[in-house]
Amino acid sequence: xxxxxxxxxxxxxxxxxxxxxxxxxxxxxxxxxxxxxxxxxxxxxxxxxxxxxxxxxxxxxxxxxxxxxxxxxxxxxxxxxxxxxxxxxxxxxxxxxxxxxxxxxxxxxxxxxxxxxxxxxxxxxxxxxxxxxxxxxxxxxxxxxxxxxxxxxxxxxxxxxxxxxxxxxxxxxxxxxxxxxxxxxxxxxxxxxxxxxxxxxxxxxxxxxxxxxxxxxxxxxxxxxxxxxxxxxxxxxxxxxxxxxxxxxxxxxxxxxxxxxxxxxxxxxxxxxxxxx
Numbered sequence: 001x002x003x004x005x006x007x008x009x010x011x012x013x014x015x016x017x018x019x020x021x022x023x024x025x026x027x028x029x030x031x032x033x034x035x036x037x038x039x040x041x042x043x044x045x046x047x048x049x050x051x052x053x054x055x056x057x058x059x060x061x062x063x064x065x066x067x068x069x070x071x072x073x074x075x076x077x078x079x080x081x082x083x084x085x086x087x088x089x090x091x092x093x094x095x096x097x098x099x100x101x102x103x104x105x106x107x108x109x110x111x112x113x114x115x116x117x118x119x120x121x122x123x124x125x126x127x128x129x130x131x132x133x134x135x136x137x138x139x140x141x142x143x144x145x146x147x148x149x150x151x152x153x154x155x156x157x158x159x160x161x162x163x164x165x166x167x168x169x170x171x172x173x174x175x176x177x178x179x180x181x182x183x184x185x186x187x188x189x190x191x192x193x194x195x196x197x198x199x200x201x202x203x204x205x206x207x208x209x210x211x212x213x214x215x216x217x218x219x220x221x222x223x224x225x226x227x228x229x230x231x232x233x234x235x236x237x238x239x240x241x242x243x244x245x246x247x248x249x250x251x252x253x254x255x256x257x258x259x260x261x262x263x264x265x266x267x268x269x270x271x272x273x274x275x276x277x
Contacts, residue, residue: 001085001190002027002183005098006107007155008091010139011116011123011132013167013175014109015090020176022088025183031090034077041073041213053091055142069212071150076209079202096151099160101198103190105182108161109175111168162188200226203255207231210253211246220246222263229257236266 002025006018022029035053039046044064051057052065071093078094081087082104089098095106113136120132147155158164163182165175182188207224211217220242222235231250237243247259 001103001195002087003082003085003098003101003104004088004107004179004183005082005094005104006088006090007095007109007161009110009143010136011120012109012111013119013172016172017109017165017167017175017179018088018090020172021179024176024180025088026086028087029090030081030087031092034074034081034089034092037077038070038073041076041209042070053142053146055138067146067149069218072205072208072212076205079198079205082198083202093147093150096147096153096160097201098198100201101194103188103194104198105162105179105188106160107179107182108158108164110156110164110166112166115168196228200228203229203231203253206253206255207250210249214245214249217242217245217249222246224250229255230260231256231258232260232262234262236264238266240265 004021004027006014006021008014008031018029018031021027032050035049036046039049042049042065048057048061048064049070052062052070074092075097078089078092078097081089082094082098082101095108098104099106113133116136117129117132120136121127121129124132124135126132144155147153153160163178165178167175170178204224204226207226211220211222220237222233222237225232225234233246233250237246243261243263243265246263247261250256250259
């Protein structure tokens, strides 16, 4: 039932650390596959999702994907993968989403800029230092903006992680060993409480994804509190129709046993023609 969440930052050798840990512990290593699943949910090209994550998508391309919907579907995938277990999820906000689950070690692999530039130049087989530096800085900027927008945190905050590894000073082999040792510690063994917490978070993510996937509910933004299959919807909606629609959609989500509707209709709300066009 091992689950590891690791950050994804360009040219930090995180890819090599993740591959070494996954091989040693016989874990499924997930990165691009998660993005492909999100692309399918959004009905857009897989390459577009990759360009968006790398900060390479143009203004017109970005209009094809709503950032909040993207985040909702990505969270759904992360939690479902974690529930399956025996997986190392690299990137996709997994370290921030799964930090709430006590048995999941959340790892950040980082490095100073200078060695990152050198490593990227080697991988690109180029002597253009400015090209490599620009690639890293663009990727870092896009990554930091996405994490702040989706989770309201700064990517460099050490309190978000259980282990921070600097590959500018520590070899990949040593990093792999440190992560493996951490997973074997008693603090990171699944408990009944931690597994229940993961199940609740996964179901809450599926509820949010179901609401976002329904064209009539795409503008409904509410909180779903989950406790063992019992869902309580809280928040404010614009109309009585939305108040009735939300629980109806949620009851159809696999794993939901009951729905308590605590939604409130915004008093005096008006829908203008632009809202319904």
